[in-house]
Amino acid sequence: MVEKTMKKLNYDRSALIETLHTAQETFGYLENETLKFIARRLKLPFAKVYGVATFYHFFRLKPKGKHTIVVCMGTACYIKNANKILERLEKKFNIKAGETTKDELLSLISARCVGSCSLAPIAIYDDKTVGHLSVEESEKEAEELIK
Structure with missing residues (x-):
């Protein structure tokens, strides 16, 4: 599928992001060997x-x-304690942003900005967006997510 995408786009270097998307959709994530393959082919x-x-x-x-929490760390969210929300979730699940729990139940991600500054601080729990979060509420939402 990845090769097919690159071929369809004539192995154009500007097709990198689309190729990475295809690879991630195909394999679930981008391991180093996949990135090396894409680099060689493009x-x-x-x-x-x-x-x-x-x-x-x-x-x-x-x-x-299985579940994902994305914590926005954009300026508006950071000013309103998004860093404390992220720290609480990291401590609760014993992982850092960008990691997945050992049981592969939860991935925790920090984003530069999710584009909803008026809801700061904001996090996305799978497909549920929750704004105006407190540290305590962020932990409660996380617990609900993994029930």
Whole structure:
């Protein structure tokens, strides 16, 4: 599927993001061997492919958990204690942002901005967006998610 996407786009270097999307949809995440393959086929330096894959929060370099929590760390959210929300969730689940619990039940992600500044601080629990979060409420939402 990845090769098919690159071929359809004539192995154009500007097709990198679309190719990464296809690879992630196909394999669930982007492991190093996949990134190296894409770099070779698109004739791009590995560092460029890796840089793009790590810059955008929707790309994953590790398997995703059954559930996902995305905590916005944009300026508006950060000012309203998003960092404390993230710290509480990291402590509760014994993982850091960008990691998945050992049982693969939960992935915790920090995003540069989710574009909902008026709801700051905000987090997304799977497909449920919750704004004006308190630290305590963020933990309660997380517990509900993994029930």
